Amino acid sequence: MLSYSMPCYPHILRLAALAVTVSSVCLGEVHADDLLATCDAADFTVEAETGPEAQAVCRVVLAALPQLQNCHLSVRNPVSITVSDDLADASARCLGYYQCDQSEIHIRSAQGMARAFDPEGVFGQVELDVFFESIVVHELAHALFQQNACVTGACSENHEYVAHAMQMAWLPDDQRALIIDAYPVETPIDPMLLNTFIATMAPERYAALVWQHFNQPENGCAFIQRLLVGDVSLQLQLYPE
Numbered sequence: 677m678l679s680y681s682m683p684c685y686p687h688i689l690r691l692a693a694l695a696v697t698v699s700s701v702c703l704g705e706v707h708a709d710d711l712l713a714t715c716d717a718a719d720f721t722v723e724a725e726t727g728p729e730a731q732a733v734c735r736v737v738l739a740a741l742p743q744l745q746n747c748h749l750s751v752r753n754p755v756s757i758t759v760s761d762d763l764a765d766a767s768a769r770c771l772g773y774y775q776c777d778q779s780e781i782h783i784r785s786a787q788g789m790a791r792a793f794d795p796e797g798v799f800g801q802v803e804l805d806v807f808f809e810s811i812v813v814h815e816l817a818h819a820l821f822q823q824n825a826c827v828t829g830a831c832s833e834n835h836e837y838v839a840h841a842m843q844m845a846w847l848p849d850d851q852r853a854l855i856i857d858a859y860p861v862e863t864p865i866d867p868m869l870l871n872t873f874i875a876t877m878a879p880e881r882y883a884a885l886v887w888q889h890f891n892q893p894e895n896g897c898a899f900i901q902r903l904l905v906g907d908v909s910l911q912l913q914l915y916p917e
């Protein structure tokens with residue numbers, strides 16, 4: 677089973693989140709079915725325990741798709757999103773993950789995230805509802821990168837770079853600055869630092885590094901395009917041929 681997620685690294689995020697508020701167009705009808713509610717947004721189906729929760733995630737999906745598509749991350753296949761208090765088969769600190777072989781995103785609910793949250797961390801300074809949205813965008817980016825990347829491009833380093841870049845891009849400037857200001861770096865950033873080891877051990881620093889690399893004029897969505905087609909790769913070549 678392949679899965680990608682920033683929040684699923686062992687030492688990673690301890691966050692909280694609330695319902696989200698984002699403008700939207702033509703949200704799908706919400707269906708109550710026992711304890712589950714679903715909502716459709718474009719090619720995404722969201723399942724949550726309450727209708728408002730499902731609708732909120734659908735709104736994020738619809739609002740985030742233009743940003744993702746502008747970075748060459750088109751929707752090619754349907755994706756299902758499940759929001760739940762507890763994530764089966766995930767660590768207690770995991771907030772969400774993308775299961776690429778089944779095209780499924782699993783995200784911990786706001787209440788569930790609150791239990792996994794470390795308010796002492798830099799991420800904890802970001803507004804909780806905004807951060808929840810950014811986690812949704814992070815996992816959307818994983819799903820769409822997987823759908824669009826060449827086979828060799830879809831390694832974990834490239835995946836995490838794209839997911840973090842899209843997550844950070846989603847944040848309002850003032851919220852993103854809370855993270856960036858905590859981890860100032862000097863450019864140019866060594867691409868070797870953009871690896872999953874740092875993402876695992878120092879996720880907030882990694883997020884800051886990714887954004888500052890992505891934000892360089894020569895990088896941005898053009899760099900994501902190069903990752904997609906395999907012109908560049910962040911994969912660590914420990915044993916190059």
Ligand SMILES: [Zn+2]
Pocket residue numbers: 680681682683814818835836839
């Ligand atoms: Zn991730």
